[in-house]
Amino acid sequence: MGGINWHGEWSLIGPPSGGDTSNLLDQNISTPYFIYVLAFFSALGGFLFGYDTGVVSGAMLPLKREMNLNALWQELLVSSTVGAAALSALSGGYLNGWLGRRICILVASFIFSVGGIVLSLAQDKVVLLVGRVTVGLGIGIASMTVPVYIAEVSPPHMRGQLVTINSLFITGGQFVASVVDGAFSYLSRDGWRYMLGLSIIPAVLQFFGFVFLPESPRWLLQKGRSDEAHRVLSQIRGNQNIDEEYDKIKASIEEEKEVGAGGVVILRILRHGPTRRALIVGCCLQMFQQLSGINTVMYYSATILQMGGVQDDKQAIWLAAATSATNFVFTLVGVWLVEKVGRRKLVLGSLLGTGLSLTLLAVSFLLSAQNSPPVTFHPYDPQNSTCRQYGSCELCMLDPNCGFCYRENGTVVFETSCVPVNLASTDHAAWGRCSNSTEGSDNLIWAYNYCPTSYSWVVLMGLVLYLASFAPGMGPMPWTVNSEIYPLWARSTGNACSAAANWIFNVLVSLTFLHVAQFLTYYGAFFMYTGLVVLALLFVFACLPETKGLQLEDIENLFTGQLCSCRGSAYNDMRHIHYIRVKGSNSIVICTWALL
C-alpha cells in the first residue's frame, strides 16, 4: 500500500507488476500529490461529458410534457449534443495545437457553464436546442483534450491509471445524472431545469481550478518555451530530478521536426507510416467501443428493461440508475487493473465478456419472443389499422403504431388484444379498453414497446454482466490508448480524429437502435452487436500493441512494423522490447524473446 508523507508525497509500493520494458523511467520513486490535483480538475471534463450525455434521457420525460415536444424535437435535443460534440472534437485538434491544452480545457469549461445556464433558463424549445448544442461543443473539446493533458503530465508508470480516472469520471457523471433524474422526476414542474442546470457547478469549479493549473510541459517545449516547460515539469514531478525526462522530450521534439515539419497535420499523419497505423488503431478502437452497443444500453436501459418485462415507469427509471451505477463501479475495476495487466489484456478480456453477455441478452429476448403471448381478443377496429393482423404480442410490439392490451392474474395473461397507440401519448391506446386512465384497474394493462414475459430477470442479468465486462476495458481503454499512441506533433490531431469517430458512431448506433430492433427484432439486434464484438476481438487481438509503462516518446516505435503484425503472437507477453534511439534517425526496435 502507498501512503502520504508530510512533504505531501505519495509513495508507491513499487513498480507495476509484469511490466518489462527496459527503458522505463525509474519507477521506484515517490509521486507528488500535485499530479492527483491535476488529474482531478482535468477529469471534471469527463464528469461533465458523462453528466450532460446521461441527464437528457430522464429530463426528456418532464420536458416532453411541459414543452409539448414531438418525436422529432426529442430526437433533436438528444442527438444535437452528440453531433455538436463530433464537430467540436474535430476542431479541438487544431485548437489544442494552437492554444495549448490548458486554454482548451478553460474554453470547454466556460462553454459548459454557458450551456448549463442557457438550458436551465430556457423558455422554449429553440433555446433548449441552442443550450444542448452549446453543451455538445464543450463535450467535444473536453473529450479529446482531457486525456491528452493527463497523459502528458503523468509519469509513465501511472499514466494509464490517471487517464482511466477520466473515464471513471465519465461514468460517474452518467451515474450522478441518473440519480438527479430520478430525484427530480417527482417534481411536478420545472424539475428538468435543475436536472440540466446542475452541471454548472462542476463546470465553474473546473474553470477556476484551471486558472491556477499549469500548461502541459510537452506542449510548452513544442512551442519553444523551454524555461517554462522545465519549471512546470519540475513542479509536477515534485522537484525530483527531471533531466532525463526533459532531455528525452526535447530530443524527441527535435527528431519529430524532421518528420513533422510543414503542411497540414492530418496529411502528414497519413503520409507517415507509424502515425498512420496508430491513427487506424485509435479510430477503430473508438469505433468498436460504440459498435459494441454501450449507448443503446446506457440510453435505452429503461426501455430495454421494459421490453424485458419491467412494467412500472418509476421502477424502470431507478433500474436505469442501477445500470449506470454498475457501469461506474466496474470502471473502477479498470482503473485498478490498467497498470497491473496492461491495456491489451484488459480490452481482450472485456470484449470476451461483452460478447458473451450480449449473447445472453439475445437469447433471453429470443426466449421471450418464442414464448410471447398470442392475441386472443379481436375487438372491432374502427381505423382498420395494421395492428389487427398480428397474432402475438412480439409482432404487435415491434410495430411502433401498436401496443398490447391485456389482463393479468398472477402470472397468467389473458384477454389479449393488439390495438393502435394514442399518437399524442404512448401511455394509452388510441381507443378501446386501454385508452383511458382507468387502465391498471380491473387487472387491465397497456404494454407499449414490451411484452409480458417471465424472462425479465435473465435480461437484467445480461445487462449487469454486459456492463461488468464492458466498463473495465472497452469503456475506458479507447480513450486511454488514444492519449498515448501518437507522437507529440500528431497527438492533438490524432485524438481529435479518434474522438470524432467515437461521437459519429455514437450518433449512428443510438439513432438506429430502435429501427434496427424493428427490422431484426430485439434478439436479432443483440446478435448483431455480438457479431460486431467478435470483429472487434479479432481486430484488437491482431493490432493493439501494449503501451503499459513506456514513456510517451517511445510508443511511436510500436507502430514501425506492419499494421497488425507481431501483436497477436502468443509470445507477445513474453517479449522484452528494447528501444535504441539513434539520434537524427528513426529508432531501431529490437525484439528479444525471453522465457518468463
Ligand SMILES: O[C@H]1[C@H](O)[C@@H](O)[C@H](O)[C@@H](O)[C@H]1O
Ligand atoms: O467511455 C465512455 C463510457 O463507456 C460511457 O459509458 C459511454 O456512454 C461513452 O460513449 C463512452 O465513450
